[in-house]
């Protein structure tokens with residue numbers, strides 16, 4: 001094995017969950033709404049989630065990353081024009097090449113001073129080298145019981161959601 005292959009396959013130093021955390025906020029404007037002009041277009045929010053998850057993955061991997069899979073997007077509460085939206089992303093699980101990122105979206109009605117959890121999802125990203133081949137990512141350092149539980153759930157999804165196309169579509173999420 002040559003020196004470059006050694007470097008690609010060697011395990012990088014671990015990074016904590018906190019190291020990966022990303023928070024992004026924006027106000028929903030009319031341009032972000034669907035045809036009805038009142039509620040946000042779902043694709044706009046999913047794009048924001050993908051961006052936040054990608055940034056969390058990049059923070060962890062320090063290599064270019066691509067979205068590999070999105071699991072369990074759930075819309076819990078409608079987001080209206082004028083709402084102040086905050087997206088929170090953090091790593092829950094890291095394997096050799098792939099990373100699972102939990103993304104939560106909160107929406108605030110500023111006038112009413114009320115906030116709701118609006119969306120949740122898990123994004124899986126893979127780091128790629130300059131030849132677009134999977135690149136090793138640092139192990140995820142766990143520092144609390146909650147992080148341990150999330151890691152174990154992520155590990156279980158990593159296993160059960162990948163058996164085959166059929167099983168993957170039935171993947172159960174928390």
Ligand SMILES: CC(C)(COP(=O)(O)OP(=O)(O)OC[C@H]1O[C@@H](n2cnc3c(N)ncnc32)[C@H](O)[C@@H]1OP(=O)(O)O)[C@@H](O)C(=O)NCCC(=O)NCCS
Pocket residue numbers: 065066067068069094095096097098099124126132133134161162
């Ligand atoms: C990422 C890509 C190179 C992986 O190719 P591949 O041949 O499946 O690679 P491997 O089988 O070696 O798997 C690489 C990693 O991806 C994981 N993986 C592959 N398919 C997966 C799936 N459907 N779900 C979850 N993880 C998956 C593997 O488990 C492995 O990670 P691990 O070793 O940490 O477990 C390829 O799928 C790809 O290029 N996809 C397109 C990505 C993209 O363009 N995204 C949108 C633009 S950002």
